[in-house]
Amino acid sequence: MTDLWWKSAVVYQIYPRSFADADGDGMGDLRGIIDHLDHLAELGVDVIWLSPIHKSPQDDNGYDISDYQDIDPLFGDLATFDELVAAAHARGLKVLMDLVVNHSSDEHEWFVESRSSRDNPKRDWYWWRPAREGMEPGTPGAEPTNWGSAFGGPAWAYDEHTGEYYLHLFSPKQPDLNWENPEVRQAVYAMMRWWLDRGVDGFRMDVINMISKVMPLQDGRPGAGQAYADGSPGYINGPRNHEFLHEMYEQVFAGRDELLTVGEMPGVTVDEAILYTRQDRQEVDMVFQFDHVWADRGGDPWRVFPLQLTVLKGIFGRWQAGLAEEGWNSLYWNNHDQPRVVSRYGDDSPEHREASAKMLGTVLHLHRGTPYVYQGEELGMTNYPFESITDFRDIEALGHYRQATEIEGRSPEDVLTVLRARGRDNARTPMQWDDSPHGGFSTSTPWLAVNPNYSRINAAAERANPDSVFHYYRKLIELRHNEPAVVDGDFTMLLPADERLYAFTRRLGGTELLVVGNFTGETVEAEIDGWDGAELVLSNLPAKGLTMAPWQAVVYRRA
Numbered sequence: 001m002t003d004l005w006w007k008s009a010v011v012y013q014i015y016p017r018s019f020a021d022a023d024g025d026g027m028g029d030l031r032g033i034i035d036h037l038d039h040l041a042e043l044g045v046d047v048i049w050l051s052p053i054h055k056s057p058q059d060d061n062g063y064d065i066s067d068y069q070d071i072d073p074l075f076g077d078l079a080t081f082d083e084l085v086a087a088a089h090a091r092g093l094k095v096l097m098d099l100v101v102n103h104s105s106d107e108h109e110w111f112v113e114s115r116s117s118r119d120n121p122k123r124d125w126y127w128w129r130p131a132r133e134g135m136e137p138g139t140p141g142a143e144p145t146n147w148g149s150a151f152g153g154p155a156w157a158y159d160e161h162t163g164e165y166y167l168h169l170f171s172p173k174q175p176d177l178n179w180e181n182p183e184v185r186q187a188v189y190a191m192m193r194w195w196l197d198r199g200v201d202g203f204r205m206d207v208i209n210m211i212s213k214v215m216p217l218q219d220g221r222p223g224a225g226q227a228y229a230d231g232s233p234g235y236i237n238g239p240r241n242h243e244f245l246h247e248m249y250e251q252v253f254a255g256r257d258e259l260l261t262v263g264e265m266p267g268v269t270v271d272e273a274i275l276y277t278r279q280d281r282q283e284v285d286m287v288f289q290f291d292h293v294w295a296d297r298g299g300d301p302w303r304v305f306p307l308q309l310t311v312l313k314g315i316f317g318r319w320q321a322g323l324a325e326e327g328w329n330s331l332y333w334n335n336h337d338q339p340r341v342v343s344r345y346g347d348d349s350p351e352h353r354e355a356s357a358k359m360l361g362t363v364l365h366l367h368r369g370t371p372y373v374y375q376g377e378e379l380g381m382t383n384y385p386f387e388s389i390t391d392f393r394d395i396e397a398l399g400h401y402r403q404a405t406e407i408e409g410r411s412p413e414d415v416l417t418v419l420r421a422r423g424r425d426n427a428r429t430p431m432q433w434d435d436s437p438h439g440g441f442s443t444s445t446p447w448l449a450v451n452p453n454y455s456r457i458n459a460a461a462e463r464a465n466p467d468s469v470f471h472y473y474r475k476l477i478e479l480r481h482n483e484p485a486v487v488d489g490d491f492t493m494l495l496p497a498d499e500r501l502y503a504f505t506r507r508l509g510g511t512e513l514l515v516v517g518n519f520t521g522e523t524v525e526a527e528i529d530g531w532d533g534a535e536l537v538l539s540n541l542p543a544k545g546l547t548m549a550p551w552q553a554v555v556y557r558r559a
């Protein structure tokens, strides 16, 4: 039996600036979250994870933190935060904070000191390097390595004041902290203990497999047609990453019960994930891997391919098998960095949106692992109909557009096509609460436009309709809470070569569940024997055995 509470839990991610605006400034806030906790309690989730609410210049919507121990005035203050934690706990909801410590803001006092002089005591808290040998500092190509940054441009910024460069894997306003320095690590651990003492229940750790860099830092191999090289072999899963996370466990988590820690780890492999999540190694409880959200792109993140279902099943099958005995999976389709799954792997047309949203939810939630629901996913919210680049606010979209059109010579229309499919702002449009102006999100113009489909797709309508995506997600969550086979059952993939159906079983003791999802708009017969007369547990459309209607999902049980 499961002894770890989070194995039967479901986590709900809140992106605070887009969740609910209580003070009418067009930006979501903590009071707005408090006001809507009953929505989450009704859905039945166990944990909420808040994207960053710390003090921040908001260059990357809060993933650039200038004070780790204060709340940004956009969102509220510490007193309101305490109230939110108490209100969540009163409803049996645990609260996870985002932990963004691969980098800070350049406006954090640590960095302000660090950049002030070469001999400042905090100089070594960040990655300062001289210009490439023989090159004039500050000239093109003089950067210490040829790495590109995630949001376009080089990964190094030249600082004239001291004549050196600092490393930023993301924006120039997100300098990377130097985890080699033990003082940095101690400062981070003390800050984490401070939040736990305040009552939070754990952390989602931003790009936490990038904190250890391969030293000395070295050039990467430049790809064809790309302005900068991929430096990731130099910073993904570096040599001291496990050591740092185990040290963090010992200094922050040891002796504290009932916490949940999840490491966001782009590029993590199954073998590494086992090491990160094996409980006896004391690192983290689970990781976010990216393989299944990179299934529709090549090595180049800015190319979009149609989904091949066998590829997706291969990925999930590998992760399910790899972490079957040791470690634990997290399960997600969506977060604030990914396009809406119903638009991506489903069909967001009026005809199939609800069915495909429910089918995708079924397939994901019936895997072995801890599911994460991203705000609005439970309503079947869709991608946004972006018309031009001026509709985007995301630093990644704007940075990529600039680099691709101005430096790499790609056509603006091609770049926009990719951004429409892939852009992070698809996930960040305001939550659609009801059919009043601005979708009930705010009384004034929101910071990012509300999807015009809010009059049809919104929480009030979903809650009122017993057949809605919302109530279907509620049942999926309830099923995880009530059926031990969903939590602990063995996973077996069926029909691995089928391009239309996603099918698997879960078995625990004498109970076996069969899950089938139709990833097409056509009726497909599932050729799976032995399930005649099995009990129907859940279906998004009227069930007819294993004749699968367009986008249908079924869950059968036999004992």
Ligand code: TEU
Pocket: 060, 063, 064, 100, 150, 170, 206, 207, 266, 301, 336, 337, 396
């Ligand atoms: O994301 C890390 C990450 O690797 C990606 O998902 C990222 O969005 C990248 O641009 C891929 O296209 C985390 C956060 O979730 C993201 O919002 C932040 O922008 C990033 O770290 C930096 O803190």
